[in-house]
Amino acid sequence: MVTTTEKVESSTTTTPADPHSPVVAAHDVGEAGQPLSGKPWMYRSRRIGPIKIPAYASPPFQLGLVAFVCFLCPGMFNALGGLGGAGQLDATTANNANTALYAAFAVVGFFAGTFANRMGIKLTLCLGGMGYVLYIASFLSYNHNGNAGFPIFAGTLLGACAGLLWCAQGAIMMSYPPEVSKGRYISWFWMIFNLGAVLGSLIPLGQNIHSSAGNVNDGTYIAFIVLTFCGAALAWVLVDARHVQRADGSHVVLMKHPTWQSELTGLLETLIHDTWVVFLFPMFLASNWFYTYQFNDVNLAKFNVRTRALNGVLYWTSQIIGAYIFGYALDLSRFRRSIRAKAAWGVLFVITMAIWGGGYAWQKGYTRAETSAEDYVKMDWTTSGYVGPMFLYMFYGFYDAAWQTCVYWFMGALTNNGRKLANFAGFYKGIQSAGAAIIYRIDALEAPFMNEFASCWGLLAGSLLIALPLILIKVKDTVPLEEDIKFSDETIEEVMPTLAHENHEEKYEERFRSLVLALTGN
Numbered sequence: 001m002v003t004t005t006e007k008v009e010s011s012t013t014t015t016p017a018d019p020h021s022p023v024v025a026a027h028d029v030g031e032a033g034q035p036l037s038g039k040p041w042m043y044r045s046r047r048i049g050p051i052k053i054p055a056y057a058s059p060p061f062q063l064g065l066v067a068f069v070c071f072l073c074p075g076m077f078n079a080l081g082g083l084g085g086a087g088q089l090d091a092t093t094a095n096n097a098n099t100a101l102y103a104a105f106a107v108v109g110f111f112a113g114t115f116a117n118r119m120g121i122k123l124t125l126c127l128g129g130m131g132y133v134l135y136i137a138s139f140l141s142y143n144h145n146g147n148a149g150f151p152i153f154a155g156t157l158l159g160a161c162a163g164l165l166w167c168a169q170g171a172i173m174m175s176y177p178p179e180v181s182k183g184r185y186i187s188w189f190w191m192i193f194n195l196g197a198v199l200g201s202l203i204p205l206g207q208n209i210h211s212s213a214g215n216v217n218d219g220t221y222i223a224f225i226v227l228t229f230c231g232a233a234l235a236w237v238l239v240d241a242r243h244v245q246r247a248d249g250s251h252v253v254l255m256k257h258p259t260w261q262s263e264l265t266g267l268l269e270t271l272i273h274d275t276w277v278v279f280l281f282p283m284f285l286a287s288n289w290f291y292t293y294q295f296n297d298v299n300l301a302k303f304n305v306r307t308r309a310l311n312g313v314l315y316w317t318s319q320i321i322g323a324y325i326f327g328y329a330l331d332l333s334r335f336r337r338s339i340r341a342k343a344a345w346g347v348l349f350v351i352t353m354a355i356w357g358g359g360y361a362w363q364k365g366y367t368r369a370e371t372s373a374e375d376y377v378k379m380d381w382t383t384s385g386y387v388g389p390m391f392l393y394m395f396y397g398f399y400d401a402a403w404q405t406c407v408y409w410f411m412g413a414l415t416n417n418g419r420k421l422a423n424f425a426g427f428y429k430g431i432q433s434a435g436a437a438i439i440y441r442i443d444a445l446e447a448p449f450m451n452e453f454a455s456c457w458g459l460l461a462g463s464l465l466i467a468l469p470l471i472l473i474k475v476k477d478t479v480p481l482e483e484d485i486k487f488s489d490e491t492i493e494e495v496m497p498t499l500a501h502e503n504h505e506e507k508y509e510e511r512f513r514s515l516v517l518a519l520t521g522n
Helices: 059-072 074-082 092-119 121-145 149-175 179-207 218-237 260-273 275-286 289-302 305-329 337-363 368-372 387-412 418-444 449-473 481-487 504-520
Strands: 002-004 046-048 051-053
Touching: 059 074, 059 121, 059 149, 059 179, 059 218, 074 121, 074 149, 074 179, 074 218, 074 305, 092 121, 092 149, 092 260, 092 289, 092 418, 121 149, 121 218, 149 179, 149 387, 149 418, 179 218, 179 305, 179 387, 260 275, 260 418, 275 289, 275 387, 275 418, 275 449, 289 305, 289 368, 289 387, 289 418, 289 449, 305 337, 305 387, 337 387, 337 449, 387 418, 387 449, 418 449
Parallel strands: none
Antiparallel strands: 002 046, 046 051
16 A cells, blocks of 8 residues: 655645746645655655655656666666577677667767757657667567668667667766765666666576577567567656755756757867866776677677576676675765775776686687587586586676776766766767777677687776776865856756755665665565
């Protein structure tokens, strides 16, 4: 039974003269007494049995909705990609489709902040989600007619759509939470998002558990198509960013009246005024570079279909664990944020050497020529010696979550301005996708496995060294509100907290944390 735990009293509303401004009730107040910018029901917290649900327009609830959009869209894409070759026996078509995908993603993603700021979150996310539906449908078609052109076209379209989706997601994840909670919000998102990949990997595991074939069946693709469509539709239940209100009464810093001209100009202003962000660009490039090696050159090359599906479940489950550990560690309040940033860099460098050092020992044991032979028998989970590579693959998943969580947190530590963070997210996903397009093309040209492995390890370690000056100099303990509003047309009075300091945010976070842990089984 759903019950309202706290009432909202309202009175007559007054409509601002500008039709683009939010309708604000003159005396409407939220559950802690703050003025409302949207409908009163958006600010009521509720209870379903023993579970407390945060207010609909609160940052935790909105982040949860975005996480489930990504759970159903990119989560299913990751589950399919994690099988290697998008579930096909031969990775050539998937490699070509992904090359087109990430090339388009790189171009659109870099400028996606402009689109997200101008079009709004709901439309941006919905358009982004529809691209995943068509992409997966193209491989269902390929299963029957062998037309490689359709997956390449769908990959190109998905690249444009994914650029929009991930830019909007990144802006929400980094700008909605208060400074002290950004690590936890990132971890919550990453846990829910990767739960989608875990469940998505269980679909082919269940359908192919008694099969030693190389490619998945039609039922797998159909299930993914239905789930991705549901994800795209879910984006429409989000509220506009201007209605989001934190527990202390503060609002997200945005442009009240964005235009195409203002957002294109804002993109250039971000590069000019925040030039230091380029020190993170190599980390952006590295952040998806290793997927091709892990999915195609480890999982697809060495294991049969049911074992690849099991590996996928373990890989994405390890991501949930990694996101939880790093997200909460990055928000440890006993240490200043500048200290936490330096410590995060140090831990990343250590695990880069340790995990990829183990990967080097594994990679020395096989070559592309060996695994491409017609008489090569792929490893099954019943094969002697499977446990070692299984744990290596799990550590690869853990490492990915650690890397992504830290990169997002570093960006979020530079500003709290939603408009600027949308551009940062666009830079991140654009450059990330450029790297993915390059490495997918290299893999399609059948480069030696060891060469691809070396490029992954070298790029990860080198990008950490390049990012170090930014982390040492530019990550401060806090960013003043006066600094954040310089990149918007809002005033301090419009976005500042309206309540005295209380533990309101912790109350929201505890409710959402309980829900996330219940969903992920932790």
